Amino acid sequence: MRNTWKIARWEIMRNLTNKQFIIGLLITPLIMALFIVVPVLLERWNQPAETTYYVVDELGALDVLRDLLPPRVVLVEEEAGANLPDLVRDTKASGFFTLTEDFVNSGQIDLIYNDRNSEGTSALRQGLTALLQHLRLALAEVSPEQLAFVTAPAQVRQIALEEELEPQAMHITVSMVFTLLIFFLVFSSGAMLMQSALQEKRDRMAEVVLSSIPPSTLMQGKIIGHFLLGLIQLGFWLALGLPIALYFLDFSLVEALQAANLPVILFFGLGGYLLFSALFVGLGATMEDLQSAGNSQGMVIMLPMLAFLFIGPVVSNPDGSIAVFASIFPFTSSAIMMMRSGLTAVPLWQMLTSAALLLVTALATMRLAAKIFRVGMLMYGKNATPKEIMRWLRYKENGR
Numbered sequence: 001m002r003n004t005w006k007i008a009r010w011e012i013m014r015n016l017t018n019k020q021f022i023i024g025l026l027i028t029p030l031i032m033a034l035f036i037v038v039p040v041l042l043e044r045w046n047q048p049a050e051t052t053y054y055v056v057d058e059l060g061a062l063d064v065l066r067d068l069l070p071p072r073v074v075l076v077e078e079e080a081g082a083n084l085p086d087l088v089r090d091t092k093a094s095g096f097f098t099l100t101e102d103f104v105n106s107g108q109i110d111l112i113y114n115d116r117n118s119e120g121t122s123a124l125r126q127g128l129t130a131l132l133q134h135l136r137l138a139l140a141e142v143s144p145e146q147l148a149f150v151t152a153p154a155q156v157r158q159i160a161l162e163e164e165l166e167p168q169a170m171h172i173t174v175s176m177v178f179t180l181l182i183f184f185l186v187f188s189s190g191a192m193l194m195q196s197a198l199q200e201k202r203d204r205m206a207e208v209v210l211s212s213i214p215p216s217t218l219m220q221g222k223i224i225g226h227f228l229l230g231l232i233q234l235g236f237w238l239a240l241g242l243p244i245a246l247y248f249l250d251f252s253l254v255e256a257l258q259a260a261n262l263p264v265i266l267f268f269g270l271g272g273y274l275l276f277s278a279l280f281v282g283l284g285a286t287m288e289d290l291q292s293a294g295n296s297q298g299m300v301i302m303l304p305m306l307a308f309l310f311i312g313p314v315v316s317n318p319d320g321s322i323a324v325f326a327s328i329f330p331f332t333s334s335a336i337m338m339m340r341s342g343l344t345a346v347p348l349w350q351m352l353t354s355a356a357l358l359l360v361t362a363l364a365t366m367r368l369a370a371k372i373f374r375v376g377m378l379m380y381g382k383n384a385t386p387k388e389i390m391r392w393l394r395y396k397e398n399g400r
Helices: 002-016 019-045 062-068 084-091 102-106 118-139 144-151 169-202 205-210 215-249 253-259 262-286 295-301 303-316 321-328 330-343 348-376 386-393
Strands: 051-057 073-077 095-099
Touching (some): 002 019, 051 062, 051 084, 051 118, 062 073, 062 118, 073 118, 084 095, 102 118, 118 144, 169 303, 169 330, 215 262, 215 348, 262 303, 262 348, 303 321, 303 330, 321 330, 321 348, 330 348, 348 386
Parallel strands (some): 051 073
């Protein structure tokens, strides 16, 4: 165990003094802020352009229609017989239409447009729909209040039979945030693990290191070291982002953490990390470089993404059969169980079954990955085929 921690400490110090790691540590939050802040600013700056329509009003309802439209849609009244096409072209207006008596009965109106301003057209369509309803109500002598009363939807209040069945918004939020953080930790640390293994293969460092310590010790040290590096990354970014989020969102962090089921979140988060880290570090030992990775190796890299296939069914029906399966299946349980724990009261047998399967799978994967790692780190010049990997798994510790 002492050698494991020595390797972990060496991995941490080697990366903390690496310029690429430091640059990534600083640039990543800037990129995330860019993708979050810029769309908000663009939406704020993208004020809808003013659109103008000429109208021939045969119903005397133009004032009512103006009240139903947003200020950016301008209606200019013209007399019947006016040359509206030339007027629209000369003033570069958006188009023209005529409010006829037949509009009340047929509900149809011809809009002659001069540009494809979808926002103006959509607003005008909604305004004309409201005007048609208003005119038909007046024709049928039905007041708007009577119509609203008759067509009002039923308001169903959902009240949980037992208090623990009631989903808490803060619990759901914390579960979702932790799920995303674990995914990020898996992918960032997994990428660093594979690159570390590849670098050591290219530099022939593995031959020297493996001559003095067992491969399982080296692999475990790498996993622990990169896990701690990932926590350092997350801690740094949370220290930057949390004060900003708490200030703008008015979110009570202490209350949210108290509401969340932290033991479940931490167990499944750590279990999922260990499972996928073992896969990644074993995979790195089978590859010559990332560019020449085979299809089977690429599929292993995508395994953590399986959980995203079940997010929709889990959110819509957290107690359904699909959600139960995804929360028990080891390669999706780490993310799905964290989500389900925030959406519903998960039965104890499902929680224990999922935890046991995840733990057994993670330990078995680490054992198998250690065998692959032992042979793969000493193989140079090509990527391992699935047939070769299966042969490595049958190797004994002291030979074939």
